[in-house]
């Protein structure tokens with residue numbers, strides 16, 4: 150039974166980790182706590198819902214398309230809300246408030262348009278019956294989550310550490326001015342980072358929506374709280390920390406729900422957050438730079 | 443015609459101007475040095491020239507183009523490199539990665555490799571440390587890296603902001619020898635230095651800056667003999 154819970158926890162945590170990776174990337178490079186980030190999670194889930202339900206796409210094509218749509222939204226919103234503040238070197242509080250205002254408007258508008266109720270993905274989208282694997286019950290949806298998470302994390306690590314573009318991203322994360330002096334167009338890198346982060350959030354939204362088969366406009370907001378837990382525990386801007394902390398949070402939530410009380414799982418997450426901040430104010434693993442993957 | 447011309451430049455932080463209407467010219471192939479006390483506005487001027495600060499008024503002409511208000515990456519693309527005060531190397535990247543970022547605008551890998559070889563020939567110390575994190579090097583080595591990183595862009599024009607700051611005498615000598623080499627290669631250099639005597643020795647032309655204004659300018663050899671300069675900057 151414990152093994153089964155661990156599997157479920159890791160798969161849930163994979164979705165959390167994807168979401169948190171994008172958040173920590175955005176924070177680490179653009180240095181702003183962007184509260185609109187949770188919205189891309191909801192957006193990804195909804196785009197996947199529309200694509201599969203109304204346009205007959207398979208989940209395999211809907212997932213990348215939805216992720217990219219969320220990434221595109223992140224680029225546009227970053228450009229609308231934050232680019233001018235960044236150029237002027239505005240204080241962090243200004244950026245924070247702008248994104249707070251932005252995200253409240255986005256949620257209100259999307260709820261007004263889409264309605265507040267919980268939507269289900271079309272039945273038969275992915276083979277529903279669980280099957281046995283090494284004595285554990287897994288669903289096709291869970292395998293998809295695992296596969297997609299591995300691919301996305303691998304792609305992110307490759308981008309950051311295997312390409313010249315990734316080198317520019319890491320340089321800009323550390324010293325934006327010096328990066329500009331080297332000829333790096335920091336505005337374009339900011340757009341790229343927004344896109345990649347938005348893709349990760351959107352993919353997380355699709356996968357978590359699939360995991361629980363529940364999609365609603367505010368799903369990104371509750372995720373945002375978890376995103377904070379994972380990113381702060383893992384260390385702001387720390388890729389490896391976000392990965393470990395995301396998986397751990399999934400496991401902790403599933404174990405809490407299984408052995409204690411499912412109503413307590415969020416409380417446990419926040420207890421961990423507070424305990425970590427008290428003892429290690431800069432996170433369990435880290436420094437606020439994109440040094441490691 | 444001068445390569446770099448600054449006209450009535452004003453640069454402010456909020457409401458307080460740090461550069462208060464400066465005129466300055468640099469001719470191709472010259473080394474021009476800028477001396478002045480702490481807080482005179484030297485770094486502010488350099489940051490405006492490389493696009494890190496937006497001037498409040500005035501103009502900056504570079505090779506005939508008005509580059510006032512250009513962002514830093516566009517100015518870098520015109521062949522100018524600013525080695526900033528305090529080195530500003532990427533401490534969390536390796537030495538090799540720092541050099542590679544310096545050649546960001548060069549698309550051809552073979553050319554990047556060739557430049558890296560040149561830089562390593564100039565700074566042999568960096569060769570043994572290619573895979574080391576830049577932040578773990580000594581101050582002098584970091585300054586070599588900052589210069590090497592700028593040279594990876596194969597710039598014809600360099601802005602050097604206090605390259606000898608905080609270095610041991612041996613390193614200071616090495617830095618000035620390198621500046622003399624760069625000059626022989628025909629590069630144009632605007633140099634800010636606290637070490638006024640060494641700077642005036644290597645420079646063709648000198649400007650003296652006081653609280654945001656140019657108070658003296660002329661041939662470096664003449665400025666070096668100005669009684670006020672001797673008293674204030676050369677410990678005479």
Ligand SMILES: Nc1ncnc2c1ncn2[C@@H]1O[C@H](COP(=O)(O)OP(=O)(O)OP(=O)(O)O)[C@@H](O)[C@H]1O
Nearest residue numbers: 455459460478479480481482483484485486487527
């Ligand atoms: N980021 C900033 N915000 C506000 N004021 C600044 C800022 N940077 C510099 N100043 C002010 O502008 C003036 C000029 O500073 P600047 O750094 O250009 O001097 P400097 O000549 O380079 O001095 P140093 O020799 O110490 O490097 C100083 O009065 C300084 O206090």
Ligand SMILES: [Mg+2]
Nearest residue numbers: 484485486527
């Ligand atoms: Mg200075």
